[in-house]
Structure formats: structure tokens, C-alpha cells
Amino acid sequence: MIEKDYLIVPHRDKDIFVRGIIPDLNVRFLFANIKETLIEIRNLQNLSIQCEALLGETILGAFLLTTREIKQEHEVVGIHIEGDGAVKKILSFASSYGGVRGIIVPENAEWEGELYHGKGKGLLQVNKFKKVSQKIYSSAVEMRELPIAKNIEEYISKSDQINAFIGIFSFFDKANPLVPVEVYGYFFEALPNIQFEQLDKLADFIHKTNMVDFLKNIFGDQAYEQRKNITQHFSVQILQSGSIFFHCDCNSEKIENVLFTLGEKEVSELLEKQGQIEVTCEFCKKKYIFTKNDILRLFKENE
Ligand SMILES: [Zn+2]
Structure with a gap:
């Protein structure tokens, strides 16, 4: 029997992540949010609010892809987007321990419609690095004019042919750029020995749950109260939790x-x-x- 291990959130006021497994379902998960880190990046680079949100989604996407390399201590995942929308290029890097950075070009772009229209369609490339900028893996897929999470999900199914569910949600107010942008994300990945019923249960859980509320409850002010509600569905084993923070390794x-x-x-x-x-x-x-x-x-x- 596996004891229930409530989701423990280390620093409630900061950008945080929780990584673990759900043994009952044979899946690995990673939940994360960023807000403070984005304010820092926005101030450094003078980003428009839409650019801040789009870059935030891409940075969180790169971080969510680090979920799979839990054994690698210092691994970095980079997402490189070349698009045909108001935004031409996005570069984001995230290390498995939480250090992130990114740029978006042009940094002051603005556009009508949904956030993802800003990047349009083009190419999405995922790069993996070990230690000091040593590229060990690179793979590119066609990027359709869809949300970043969908693009990444398509990338995973094409390049790795494994079952994964990814969600990235950003909140911002175009009319009120002073309100901080918040981005939440989840990533569930099937472990190799997953059974069909387990996969079915996971898909069912994601389908029936309001995932935005689910994530907000993990990281929000009511986190302590909510933990029981979250874990009542499954037994959860936490492998790692920590902060996401801005980190540039230039020298x-x-x-x-x-x-x-x-x-x-x-x-x-x-x-x-x-x-x-x-x-x-x-x-x-x-x-x-x-x-x-x-x-x-x-x-x-x-x-
Ligand atoms: Zn630097």
C-alpha cells in the first residue's frame, strides 16, 4: 500500500513546481506556475503584455518538458519557435531544477485575437542540453496555428510516440498591463508499463476536472485546505518540489x-x-x- 502523500508546496508566494508520480495510474506528473519570474523578465526586456504571456507559456512549456529527465541532474530543455505572426521568434530555456530564461522578438508586438495568433504557424524545435551548452538532442516539428500546449503535445506524439497530456493556461488583462501575467501548467506522461484502463482513467480525470482550478488550488492561497481535495482522487508520490526563478548562465x-x-x-x-x-x-x-x-x-x- 502506498500512503497518501499530500502535495507539499514549499514557497507559497513564489513561482513553484511539484513533480511526482501517481502509482495507481502509472503516470508521471509535473505541475508549475510562473508569475514573479515573468515580471522580472518583462522589466528586463520591456515586453508588451501579450509578449509576456506568450513567452511565459513557452518558458513553462520548456520547463514542463524537463519532467521526463528526473534522473539527469542538470538538464536544460530549450524551445525555439519561428513563427509567421506578429511574433517572429521565441527562445526559451528551462533547467530541471527551476532556472529559466527566454526572449521574444519583437518584444513589443501586439495583435488581435487569441494569444496563440501572435506566433502564427511555422516551426517548433525542442533542444536538450547537458551542463554547459552541450546540445545532446534536437528535434523540430511543424507548428500549427494552435495554442503552445497543443503544439508541444503534437511534438511529443510525433517525436516520441508516447501518451502525454499537457495544459498551459495564461491569465492577463490586455487593457490593464499592470496586473501581473500568471501562467499555470500541467504535464502528465504515461510510464512505459501503463495499462489501457489506467490511461483511460487519467484521460477521464483530465476531462472531468477543471484543470485551471485544480492548478490554482495547488498553488493558490487556499493550498493547504485544497490538498486533500486534490489527492482524494489518487495516491500521489512527490519526487521533487521547488521554485522557478530567472537564471541566465551567460559569462x-x-x-x-x-x-x-x-x-x-x-x-x-x-x-x-x-x-x-x-x-x-x-x-x-x-x-x-x-x-x-x-x-x-x-x-x-x-x-
Ligand atoms: Zn545573460
């Missing part, structure tokens, strides 16, 4: 690598024009300045 070494890849000729030309080279990280807006001596040393050392 001068990485920027030097980028300059080095550009090549000595191009970098020297830039140096001629500007006297020094200034590179701003597009994710955290940190400025890196390289003097002529820095550049000489860089190309000398790597000769």
Missing part, C-alpha cells in the same frame, strides 16, 4: 567564444569602428565590454 567566457566564432577579421573591423566591443546578453541584458587588449589576447590564446 565572459561564453561571450568570448561567440566573438571567437565570428573570426578575427570581423572582430577587428568592429574594434576599428567602435574602439571597444560591447556585447549585451539578450536574455539578462548584462553588458560585456572588451578592449583592444582583451581581443588581442583572445585571438592569441586560441591560436
